[in-house]
Amino acid sequence: MNAAFWILSIITVLGALFAVTLRNLVHCVLSLILFFLGIAGHYFLLRADFLGAVQILIYIGAVAVLMLFAIMLTRHVTGDEEEREVLGGKWWAGMGTAVIVAGLLWAVIRKDQLTAVLPAGGATTSVAEIGKALVTDWVVPFEAMAVLLTAALIGAVVIALEEVIRKR
Amino acid sequence: MRFDSRSWFPYNERAFEGDYCLETVYQQLRTWFANAPDAVLFWLSVIIPILFVLAVYPGIFAYTTLVERKALGRIQNRIGPNRVGRWGILQPIADGLKLLTKEDIVPRRADHIVHFLAPVIAVVPAILLFSVVPVGAGLVPVNLNIGILFAFAVSTASVLALFMGGWASRNKFSLLGAMRAVAQVVSYEVPMVLAAVAVVMVVGSLSTLRIAHAQSGGILNVTNWFVFRPWGFVGFVLFTIGAMAESARTPFDIPEAESEIIAGYHTEYSGFKFALFQMGEYLASIAMAGITVTMFLGAYNGPGSGPGWIGGLISMFWFFIKLGFMIALNIWIRGTWPRVRVDQLMGFAWKLLLPMSIVNIIAVGFWHYITIRPLAWIITTLWLVVWFGVLSRLAATEGVAPRTYRYAS
Amino acid sequence: MGFIGKGLFEGMVVTARNFVGSYFDKERLVTVQYPEERVQTPENSRTFPFLVYDDDKDPVATMRCVACKICETECPPQCIYIVMDRDEKGKPRQRPKVFDIDTSVCMQCQICVEVCPFEAIKMDNDYEKSQYGRFDELVEHLPDLLKSNEYYSKIKPTEASAVDAKLKAEKEKKAKKAAPAAAAKPAAAVAPKAVAPAPTPATAAASAPAAKLVIPDDAPFSPEQRQWLSGFLSAVSVGAAPATGAAPSTPAQAVTPPTTSAAAPAAEPAPTAAAPAGNWPWHDPGLGMQQRLDLAKSALLADKLMAAMAQTDCHACGYDCRGYADAIAGGAESDLSLCLPGEAETANMLKKLMEEAGKA
Numbered sequence: 021m022n023a024a025f026w027i028l029s030i031i032t033v034l035g036a037l038f039a040v041t042l043r044n045l046v047h048c049v050l051s052l053i054l055f056f057l058g059i060a061g062h063y064f065l066l067r068a069d070f071l072g073a074v075q076i077l078i079y080i081g082a083v084a085v086l087m088l089f090a091i092m093l094t095r096h097v098t099g100d101e102e103e104r105e106v107l108g109g110k111w112w113a114g115m116g117t118a119v120i121v122a123g124l125l126w127a128v129i130r131k132d133q134l135t136a137v138l139p140a141g142g143a144t145t146s147v148a149e150i151g152k153a154l155v156t157d158w159v160v161p162f163e164a165m166a167v168l169l170t171a172a173l174i175g176a177v178v179i180a181l182e183e184v185i186r187k188r
Numbered sequence: 189m190r191f192d193s194r195s196w197f198p199y200n201e202r203a204f205e206g207d208y209c210l211e212t213v214y215q216q217l218r219t220w221f222a223n224a225p226d227a228v229l230f231w232l233s234v235i236i237p238i239l240f241v242l243a244v245y246p247g248i249f250a251y252t253t254l255v256e257r258k259a260l261g262r263i264q265n266r267i268g269p270n271r272v273g274r275w276g277i278l279q280p281i282a283d284g285l286k287l288l289t290k291e292d293i294v295p296r297r298a299d300h301i302v303h304f305l306a307p308v309i310a311v312v313p314a315i316l317l318f319s320v321v322p323v324g325a326g327l328v329p330v331n332l333n334i335g336i337l338f339a340f341a342v343s344t345a346s347v348l349a350l351f352m353g354g355w356a357s358r359n360k361f362s363l364l365g366a367m368r369a370v371a372q373v374v375s376y377e378v379p380m381v382l383a384a385v386a387v388v389m390v391v392g393s394l395s396t397l398r399i400a401h402a403q404s405g406g407i408l409n410v411t412n413w414f415v416f417r418p419w420g421f422v423g424f425v426l427f428t429i430g431a432m433a434e435s436a437r438t439p440f441d442i443p444e445a446e447s448e449i450i451a452g453y454h455t456e457y458s459g460f461k462f463a464l465f466q467m468g469e470y471l472a473s474i475a476m477a478g479i480t481v482t483m484f485l486g487a488y489n490g491p492g493s494g495p496g497w498i499g500g501l502i503s504m505f506w507f508f509i510k511l512g513f514m515i516a517l518n519i520w521i522r523g524t525w526p527r528v529r530v531d532q533l534m535g536f537a538w539k540l541l542l543p544m545s546i547v548n549i550i551a552v553g554f555w556h557y558i559t560i561r562p563l564a565w566i567i568t569t570l571w572l573v574v575w576f577g578v579l580s581r582l583a584a585t586e587g588v589a590p591r592t593y594r595y596a597s
Numbered sequence: 598m599g600f601i602g603k604g605l606f607e608g609m610v611v612t613a614r615n616f617v618g619s620y621f622d623k624e625r626l627v628t629v630q631y632p633e634e635r636v637q638t639p640e641n642s643r644t645f646p647f648l649v650y651d652d653d654k655d656p657v658a659t660m661r662c663v664a665c666k667i668c669e670t671e672c673p674p675q676c677i678y679i680v681m682d683r684d685e686k687g688k689p690r691q692r693p694k695v696f697d698i699d700t701s702v703c704m705q706c707q708i709c710v711e712v713c714p715f716e717a718i719k720m721d722n723d724y725e726k727s728q729y730g731r732f733d734e735l736v737e738h739l740p741d742l743l744k745s746n747e748y749y750s751k752i753k754p755t756e757a758s759a760v761d762a763k764l765k766a767e768k769e770k771k772a773k774k775a776a777p778a779a780a781a782k783p784a785a786a787v788a789p790k791a792v793a794p795a796p797t798p799a800t801a802a803a804s805a806p807a808a809k810l811v812i813p814d815d816a817p818f819s820p821e822q823r824q825w826l827s828g829f830l831s832a833v834s835v836g837a838a839p840a841t842g843a844a845p846s847t848p849a850q851a852v853t854p855p856t857t858s859a860a861a862p863a864a865e866p867a868p869t870a871a872a873p874a875g876n877w878p879w880h881d882p883g884l885g886m887q888q889r890l891d892l893a894k895s896a897l898l899a900d901k902l903m904a905a906m907a908q909t910d911c912h913a914c915g916y917d918c919r920g921y922a923d924a925i926a927g928g929a930e931s932d933l934s935l936c937l938p939g940e941a942e943t944a945n946m947l948k949k950l951m952e953e954a955g956k957a
Contacts, residue, residue: 046302046355053348073337081344081377085370088351092363147334147394262619263612266628524612525605580601 032058237329250280290459302356310349310468317475324504335396357456369443380430382545400487413486431476477514539583643720661717665911668709676702907938
């Protein structure tokens, strides 16, 4: 397990690193996809198989494609344009954000805090359990998400319809 | 380091209680070589399924290309290739050699890394799909709990290859083809997955072995196939259409329609990279055929399939017969139907297939809760037929009235 | 009851029928696997010319071509090259020694076939003529071009049978004509070389141009056209008046330059010394009409007449060039348009010469 964990971690971290440092935006998104793959691998290592598969299905199959579409429609993609400074040159903003995030993470993943939350005997993450939980304990957030997604779908259709009507 | 194979992947779980499955490869090897070290057996149990997939399915792909060309030829009043070897059986080898030795042309301003990776990303998901397709009773390369979900996740990843291929070529038409291809694949995934959900609902598991096992029994092991249920039949049709669109086969082959957009996203590819794109497309269609067989056509079930060695061999035979039937259906459809237009494509997916798949899920609900079987049959069938009529009338964009012509005078 | 998608299934049925039928029905599998099978080309299809011979035992001797070079002259892209075969003494054998057709130039217009008076050259329909070179390999020589009459009948049955019938008819006609002429020849040879000999019925029959049909029997003319044509041609053919036949002259006889016998147009002038055979500087088909006439300027009428002809010794007129000239001069031949290689030029020149000879 250790070997797999280290390999996956290296892939993940490298993916994330390249995603923020590469010049070409499409390359950035592709390395982000590598990052997503690493995360899915970690999910599988943690025996959260459903989550791992859904990570691939949703993040790589939908979110990354969406990002690629969005990038395709912008102009400065290839990275050949003139160099601009990151964050407009205000390095202290980046430093501050990094410190805050690190602190939050440390506060969250302190070992004793984490194991207090988990039920004894390890979590069961089979698909059946997730399904049951979604429609019993967590039904309200589930339905709220469904309504949100429906609203988003209707909004997309409305926007597209406006264009169609305007074209005619 | 101890290699405890059970803690790596959730794949050693038995598909179903009791008999009926050969032991997983690891356990089978353990019974044969009881004294071998654990690591060796583990790695063997990993490599043997890989070798099986790599040996069998690319061979099926190669001869599918030949069978397709010959069958299309016969449909079109001509003989297919018959010069390279008797009946053309060495044709795939000749094609492979030809493509291998072709010059690999990369446009100068193309994105070399992405251009190189796109065919790889086209092929890998297709091969990964084979790992959850059971070829015989209990014989699946990787026994995943989430088999169907894994299959869909992996087939979604192949969308990226389309995009990367079109983008990296630095060719407006490739990009256009890539965008259309991505739109098509993403649109047809939804009804396909929802059709599969119907099956998963009935079986109660995402594991392909369990789905296959649920279709055993009945008369001659045949009548329990899901395709012989109303919701299963509709699901079969929806899933087949979605599968054809996923792997860009005619009539959904706009991404690579030669007469429309030259070669779409793989215009700028030559030699082996082009071969890999083709291989990815064909392997994806064969893998999707395999999953269709698993979910609707009873996987390996047929007269004589059962536990043990003989039953296992017979079940393998039935599986490959059905796979051949699905491939033949694909080829037959390719030789018959014209290509859909891009707008027809989208309309068809979102206006007809998606509502129909949701209706199908509700039909499964009826089927499950109406306990009197004949009544369940009647109500489900009626529900599906009525909704199909309504939706198809609503989704028809052009009327079916005869055309009126205006002549210049 | 058409449900949505019915047409799709009907289409599937059609292709299934095609697929299954292609194993049993020839109509559903139209592939002709070249080169094991070949599509039969239509009878009138043509590729390049070939030469016909009649007897397999000796193709060279029985070939119909007499090297008259009409096809060489008429060929628009000039792809034919002919050299007449001559024996040791230089006398032409009536067949070609060299007959080259450059198939990279030949445009398959079939004009050579149309103008050949001996049905010797015909169009082949063999299309498998690729060679491994672009220049010399594409020139076909005499051995390649010779193909038998059986082959010709095989590839073009209707044409070949028509040609065979025509050749047979011609042969019979010639035999019929030669029999009385052979009988008349010894009779006329002893006839005195009179100024105005009385025509004998035999000679009249042999040499009466009116009885001699100018237009062949199988020419596609209607009776009215035939009548007009024969009148026209007899008016054109100066020399022998229809009624007064002349005794056939021997080739050795020569005529003086423009004779004065106006009464009998077909006068038999006193023979003077004839130009001996072989001493004919104008007898070169490469010379032009004016050059030939210049060379024959001071010669006798027969020589001048001979100079006006095409000098190919092709025997299209039935004689060699010398014989034809002597026949015209002697009055035995009144048809001045028989010289096919010479065409209208020769016919007009012969007419002019005969008019001058008749006036002077």
